[in-house]
Amino acid sequence: TVNLMGAGCLKDAANSIQSQGFKKGLIVTDKILNQIGVVKQVQDLLTERGVATVVFDGTQPNPTITNVNDGLALLKENECDFVISLGGGSPHDCAKGIALVAS
Template sequence: MATQFFMPVQNIIGAGALAQAMDAIAALGLKKALIVTDGGLSKMGVADQIGGLLKEKGIDYAVFDQVQPNPTVSNVNVGLAKLKESSADCVISLGGGSSHDAAKAIAIVAANGGKIEDYEGLDKSKKPQIPLVAINTTAG
């Protein structure tokens, strides 16, 4: 029998969406976020801009900015190690598909333990991922 769990989703789109999203994140009572992104967005200061907005809401942050296009198992494992090292209780993916894919993988393993390789296939996780917020920088 398949395991079921509920993962509520909220989409905030349009003018003022980022500020509204920060309010929604703060309402979750989270303490520290791991921002998962690529080196380009980090170098442009976008990750720290998001981090500054989080800090204004009382949420500390760390940045994992080593996401590669089409993230690999080792790429996800390095991100997971960063999450554990920073004691983050949520993940914020910043960017496009690769950042979102890596963040989802990090969040599911953080909640369920093991390695990302343990979750290949269907219905492998027993618990929902830790809180994950996606901030898109692309239209895709």
């Protein structure tokens, strides 16, 4: 697990993901961050570095087992090799659940 925060952290994260050789990531977030374009910023940074992404924005407040299973299905279906949590506590909790079950 790697946590990055602060000015420039999105570029730092994208560079780290590229340098570690990851190819396709599952971005776990919520519908609001997706709608306002925050997710697209992350996707664009990764695309510039040759890293593909898939978005799961079905996270609900206090994520459920169904949320985790839905995200896990998307991860497996798209053969993602890493998970990004983007947002507040609920996306983070959901992403941790997806990554835990996937491993």
